[in-house]
Amino acid sequence: MPSKQRTAPDILAMKGGGRIAMLTAYDFPTARLADEAGADAILVGDSLGMVCLGLPDTLGVTMDHMLHHTAAVVRGVARALVVADMPFLSYHTGVGEAVANAGRFLQQAGARAVKLEGGAEFVPHIQAMLAAGIPVMGHIGLTPQQVARFGGFKAQGKTARAAKALLADARALAQAGCFALVLEAVPAEVAERITAEIPIPTIGIGAGPRCDGQVLVFHDVLGLCPGLRPSFVKQYTDLWTxxxxxxxxxxxxxxxxxxxxxxxxxxxxxxxxxxxxxxxxxxxx
Incomplete structure (x- = not known):
């Protein structure tokens, strides 16, 4: 394990090398556990809406929720890179608002990077964030903030046309300057090709074994949310019982x-x- 806290460039440099282990965390104790376990990066996911707040999806999660939980996570981390999820409508309505909200995660909560969902349509937002000194992690495939449009939590990229669109988005996000890209609930073959063709690390969740890293939800790994576990999750223990x-x-x-x-x-x-x-x-x- 590293003796200093990881940075976005450290994660970028892991492309093609050691596999990246990322976990979510939502408060001081979960962050400390994930950090001491050796996670390279810790994502303060808007999934906290479901696993911590009891919401049916992530759409009800606000900036106030995310800032509160991110600050708690930062206090529990000594080594991992802390990445904060930008919640629904925090970056969708304009580039200026996107940069301002992303900056709050670094300035007010202590995160060292943000993650946003979406493809090429958000390239201007990403470039503006990077110009302001804010590292950005991308996220394509099943993007939970689009659950209403998708009609549920459904895998993406299952047809040749859809897979090509994901590949185009991945290329656009890498070209825009993202330091890593989450691929969620896409066929393994699609994830493997994206991983081979873009110069930034891919971090899979339900995307097969050929990504540069993997991410899982803290509560899923430990069996703390019975009834919510997706089929692609491996539960390593049952702490609920x-x-x-x-x-x-x-x-x-x-x-x-x-x-x-x-x-x-x-x-x-x-x-x-x-x-x-x-x-x-x-x-x-």
């Missing part, structure tokens, strides 16, 4: 009077206790 059992044991012990036990109880020094018990309520012994 033992956590629920531990909390149930606490509730049971409280009701039974078993907690707190003597080991969990603080006592006064005998002389202080005597003085307290001798007090008649007026402050006089």
């Amino acid at each position: 033992p956590a629920r059992e531990a909390l149930a044991a606490y509730c049971r012990e409280v009701r039974e009077g078993a907690f707190p036990a003597e080991a969990n109880t603080r006592r006064m020094a005998p002389d202080e206790l005597d003085a307290f018990q001798a007090d008649d309520g007026t402050g006089q012994a």
Whole structure:
């Protein structure tokens, strides 16, 4: 693991070399866990809307949500590059607003890069961000902010025409200056060709094994969101069941009077206790 915090150029330099391991995180403890586990980059994803806020999708996530969570993540990270997701409508209505909102992530929350969803139509926005000194990670394929247009969380690039459009978008984003590109829910063959043809790292999620790196949602990896796990996710452990059992044991012990036990109880020094018990309520012994 590196001894200093990674930067966007560090991630760019990993193209064709070591595989990039990226995880999402949404607060101080999840960020610290991901960082200590060795993640190269940590994405403060707008997926927090679903896994932290209980929303049905990412469309209800605001800049205030993202800034709040990004600042908490930054405080928990010592080594990984922190990338903040630009939420729905934070960059869609104009280049100036896009740059201003992206800059808030660096200036107010401490992130060192932003990620935005979309293809060639956002090249002017990306170039303006880069001109302002803001590193940008791209994201194409299944872009969750377009869930209403897609009609659900559906894989993209499954036809030759759609795959060619993704390849064109990937080329445009690389040419615009993105330092990396997330490919979500696209056929492995499409991801492999994009990875081979663009000079920046690809980071896959449901895009097969030939990308330059992979990203997964923290809660999916640890089994903390039962019922929400997509088919392309690998769950490495199940923390939900033992956590629920531990909390149930606490509730049971409280009701039974078993907690707190003597080991969990603080006592006064005998002389202080005597003085307290001798007090008649007026402050006089």
